[in-house]
Amino acid sequence: MKGSTAYRSIQKRGLHIGLLPEMAAAVNPRTPITLDHDLDALPEAGRRLTVAQYADHVDDLAARLWAAGVRPEEHVALYKTANADHWMLAAAVSRIGAVVVNLSPALDAETVAVLLERLQQPTLLTDGPKLDTLDAAALADRTRRVITSAFDRPGAISLAGLAGSPRVRPVVRDLDAAAVITHTSGTTGIPKLVVHTARTQGVRLIPQWRLLRALRGSEPVAIHVPFVHSRMVAAMSLALLRQYPVLLLRESDPAAVAEQLLEHRPVLLEALPNSLMEWEHLADDPRGPFSSVKVFSSTFDAIHPATMSRLLGASDRRGALFFQIYGQSEVGPAVGRAYFRSSAHKANGRCVGWPMPHGAARIRVVSRDGRTPGEDNPGRIEVAWPGIAKTYHGEQDRYDANRDGQWWGTGDVGYRTRLGCLHLLDREIDMIPGVKSSLEIEDVVLGRLPELSELVVVKGPDSGAVPVICTLDDQPLDPARWRRAAAEFPQLADPVQIPQAELPRTATLKVQRLALARRFEQPPQPRT
Structure with a gap:
């Protein structure tokens, strides 16, 4: 199978991530995939795989999930420590016709509990460290079963103990049925569960497939994207079907x-x-x-x-x-x-x-x-x-x-x-009254002050514009340099410097501006 043939198949039948590794192996089984870390669920696999090995591991994990009792149309909430095996487990869930719900490891236990309740008795696929953060009583009420991808825990089914389970035939869901559920960044509260289908995922590849024609040959591509994000689906699909050696960075x-x-x-x-x-x-x-x-x-x-x-x-x-x-x-x-x-x-x-x-x-x-x-x-x-996307699950x-x-x-x-x-x-x-664009201010001032590692303009309690700054190595910023760089923005209050580690962020490292703004209880004083 050629990459173009596989791509035409996706255009017609949609993108089913459970079939993608097998399709990519049919295009070129020797395409290499390299990791900068070990796979938690498959520690023996090593850090250098071929696409054929990758596809076989997905098939193996799908068999283990089937043996654990997962069946087509079930929701499987995948919440585990960041690792490339997340994407492999997601593909395995999809391969047996279940609907994978990718939950970021950055979510706290309370948020996860709310999302599990919204999913109405899903299977939870997790690992020991993440399972230990969750309330056992809440899990008993809100999940159908708990499966661990690594580490044994009482009351949970261990995938490691199901190694060697008989392989099962893939289950292909309808083109417009829920296929993968991701979530929004949660910058303003509890994240929304975004429902993707095989059709919507396949459509998204069309413009990007042709843009990649600018890259010729078979040099490696490096991907540093959260394994839980919908962007990972497109990035992996495009790279594997176009036979690029992949370096997955965690x-x-x-x-x-x-x-x-x-x-x-x-x-x-x-x-x-x-x-x-x-x-x-x-x-x-x-x-x-x-x-x-x-x-x-x-x-x-x-x-x-x-x-x-x-x-x-x-x-x-x-x-x-x-x-x-x-x-x-x-x-x-x-x-x-x-x-x-x-x-x-x-x-x-x-x-x-x-x-x-x-x-x-x-x-x-x-x-x-x-x-x-x-x-x-x-x-x-x-x-x-x-x-x-088709809908927000549970929030039409x-x-x-x-x-x-x-x-x-x-x-x-x-x-x-x-x-x-x-x-x-x-x-x-x-939006802040009197400020055309907070993002524009950030662009301009960051370009003038290389010692800044981050600048975020947020709304203060009196609706004023508060610039929150972080510097390289958290070094103090020269006030005179700030005044010169920000002189054309008199609507800004004096800057507030905080350590970069204290910036509230989402799973994709976006700054949670509303959470940051809540730090300021006293109205800022405008610059004179």
Whole structure:
């Protein structure tokens, strides 16, 4: 089977992650997958696999889950320590026709309990460390059974004890049935459970498949994305079907990342925006850990131009580019744009791109007040295409409230230029009176102060704009340098510096702005 044949099959029949490893093995069984950590559920597997071995492990885990009693159409909540075996277990759940619910290991026990109750007696697939954080009585009331992927625990079924179970035939669910459930970031409260189908997952691959034609040959691609996120489905599917050797990174420590990049020399690096910000100082490493990268890629949040420029400057590849995709779990990739070495430092970080070609999403900006949306009067950003998630599990009313026919409200505000570029200014809930765009302020000031590792402008108790700053190694910031850098933004209060470790973050490292804003009980004093 050729990769293009497999891709056409997905276009027609949808993307079933339980079948993906087997399809990829049929394309090229020798495609390598390398990990920077051991698999908890399969410690004997090692850190270097072929796709054929990967597919066999998924089939083996599916057999064990079947022997544990999991059956088609059941919900299986997968909540375990971050590890690449999460994605393998998710594929195994899907392979036997059950619906995997990916829960981030960053979620606290109380939130997990609420989501388990919403799922109405799911199977919980976990590991010892995570199981120990959960309330046993609550689990007894809210789950059908508990399975551990590693570590034995009383009252739980251990997958390790089911090794060698008879293999079972895959179960293929309907194209529009629930296939995978992920969750939103939870920046404003309990996360919503986002339901994806084989159709919606397959549709999302279409524009990205053609964009990858820019990469030729079979150089490695490095992926540093949360294993639980819907983006992981697309990233793994695209890489395996196009036969790219894959380096799956779990560790985020810059020194460890540098060693992996130097050893494997990837041509493409996909990572979270905040991870790239944490790593950007590696651009100064004389060994050149980024020198092999031709394409840097990021989704989830818009990334600061200064970071893009620094990364591109560290690449030795001709035509190196940074490709940014704007989207969210509910809609997948909405718009994108490429930034190049010669111009990234001059880019407007609020311009997140244009609709991608080849059957991608459509975008519109809707007025919030009856006036035409524009730079000084942003409108609501909406998306339409068949890749939009099917529903919020257990919260159909909340889902319906976000839809206007075929159009989905992203919750973001912005405008489109005469050339059609979508400018993202803020989340609507985060807008601050008198501030055109908090994100724009952050772009500008971060570009002027390289000693800053993070800047977040949040709403204070009197609706003023409070800049919260973090610095490299938590060193004190020179007040005079701050005043010069922020001089054009007199609406800002004096900055509040906190250790970076104290920033409240989501599973995808987004700063939880509302939680951060709640830290300020006294009104800030405007700068004079």
